[in-house]
Amino acid sequence: MTFPLLAELSPVAVKHSDPLLIGRHAARALILEVETWPKPGLVSHIDNGAHADMDADLLRLSARTLEPFFVALAEAGAMDAGMDRLRQIGMEAEGAMRDATGGVNTHRGAIFGLGLLAAAAGLAATCDWHAPLGALVAWRWGRDIIGRAPEQDSHGGIVARRYHVGGARAEAAAGMPSVYDIARPALAEGRRLAMGDEEAARVHACMALIAVVDDSNLLYRAGPEGLNFARNKARAFLADGGVGRANWRWDAKAIHEAFVARNLSPGGCADLLAMALFTEVLES
Numbered sequence: 001m002t003f004p005l006l007a008e009l010s011p012v013a014v015k016h017s018d019p020l021l022i023g024r025h026a027a028r029a030l031i032l033e034v035e036t037w038p039k040p041g042l043v044s045h046i047d048n049g050a051h052a053d054m055d056a057d058l059l060r061l062s063a064r065t066l067e068p069f070f071v072a073l074a075e076a077g078a079m080d081a082g083m084d085r086l087r088q089i090g091m092e093a094e095g096a097m098r099d100a101t102g103g104v105n106t107h108r109g110a111i112f113g114l115g116l117l118a119a120a121a122g123l124a125a126t127c128d129w130h131a132p133l134g135a136l137v138a139w140r141w142g143r144d145i146i147g148r149a150p151e152q153d154s155h156g157g158i159v160a161r162r163y164h165v166g167g168a169r170a171e172a173a174a175g176m177p178s179v180y181d182i183a184r185p186a187l188a189e190g191r192r193l194a195m196g197d198e199e200a201a202r203v204h205a206c207m208a209l210i211a212v213v214d215d216s217n218l219l220y221r222a223g224p225e226g227l228n229f230a231r232n233k234a235r236a237f238l239a240d241g242g243v244g245r246a247n248w249r250w251d252a253k254a255i256h257e258a259f260v261a262r263n264l265s266p267g268g269c270a271d272l273l274a275m276a277l278f279t280e281v282l283e284s
């Protein structure tokens with residue numbers, strides 16, 4: 001893996017060092033992601049997308065349940081904890097999520113990605129870090145993240161073997177490039193195109209992510225054809241002007257319905273959207 005030199009990264013000030021605030025912003029980012037419609041195939045405050053076992057209330061409950069674990073991860077980061085300790089807290093968070101939701105996987109990917117960013121936010125304050133939090137994740141924990149073999153029987157493990165994609169771990173070990181190179185610029189473009197409409201900007205960023213990310217959820221449910229179908233729909237939406245058109249919401253709704261009809265759900269892209277919203281608040 002090649003990683004840019006620190007001097008090549010854009011200068012960034014990390015604004016918050018209080019673990020309680022970091023945890024609150026992480027949970028808030030998850031809630032904001034839910035309050036976004038139409039996100040193709042995904043759960044929102046309007047409908048459940050391609051999910052029979054979740055709705056917005058369950059995702060909100062899950063987000064609230066996870067907040068103390070994001071606080072703990074920020075505290076662990078501030079103590080320069082290694083990956084074993086972060087993993088332990090992450091597994092406890094997964095257990096609490098399952099207890100709260102009756103066993104539903106509401107936020108497994110989000111715990112991992114947002115959790116690492118929360119730990120990096122805690123660490124940043126103690127080591128005078130002036131670059132993106134994703135780069136700090138890669139620099140401090142990247143080798144340990146990628147060095148660990150994927151779980152054999154998880155959906156991600158199955159997809160990784162079958163299609164040779166790296167999923168959430170590769171994304172994190174590379175410094176979250178989909179957050180910084182795709183979602184953050186798309187949020188800014190969406191705000192400009194939709195004249196400050198924040199929900200529109202989030203839909204725009206979600207489409208930009210679906211257009212390029214190797215989302216292991218899409219691959220698990222529908223293989224490469226499903227992934228390509230999803231990408232082509234998102235690319236066409238963006239090529240037609242994204243949220244800059246007056247009738248964009250109808251087009252996004254039609255894409256959402258096409259995903260639901262095929263049981264497609266880009267859960268990884270939903271996680272990456274939440275991570276982009278979180279880093280926007282923490283970095284300037």
Ligand SMILES: CC(C)(COP(=O)(O)OP(=O)(O)OC[C@H]1O[C@@H](n2cnc3c(N)ncnc32)[C@H](O)[C@@H]1O)[C@@H](O)C(=O)NCCC(=O)NCCS
Binds near residue numbers: 087090167168
């Ligand atoms: C690493 C994890 C995510 C492995 O899960 P899995 O084997 O199913 O891998 P997979 O890559 O498919 O990711 C799972 C979830 O990540 C999200 N995701 C899918 N594709 C991507 C992608 N390309 N980029 C980012 N996230 C993605 C989705 O929500 C998906 O459900 C994780 O569950 C795990 O090992 N947790 C242990 C706790 C831990 O290490 N925590 C670290 C500190 S919080």
Ligand SMILES: Nc1ncnc2c1ncn2[C@@H]1O[C@H](COP(=O)(O)OP(=O)(O)OP(=O)(O)O)[C@@H](O)[C@H]1O
Binds near residue numbers: 033042044059271
């Ligand atoms: N709004 C959302 N709607 C759906 N999934 C989301 C949403 N936000 C985040 N996700 C992510 O999607 C993942 C769940 O996706 P999904 O239910 O497709 O996977 P699964 O439980 O592994 O498999 P399956 O449901 O196909 O059996 C979670 O780990 C979560 O992080």
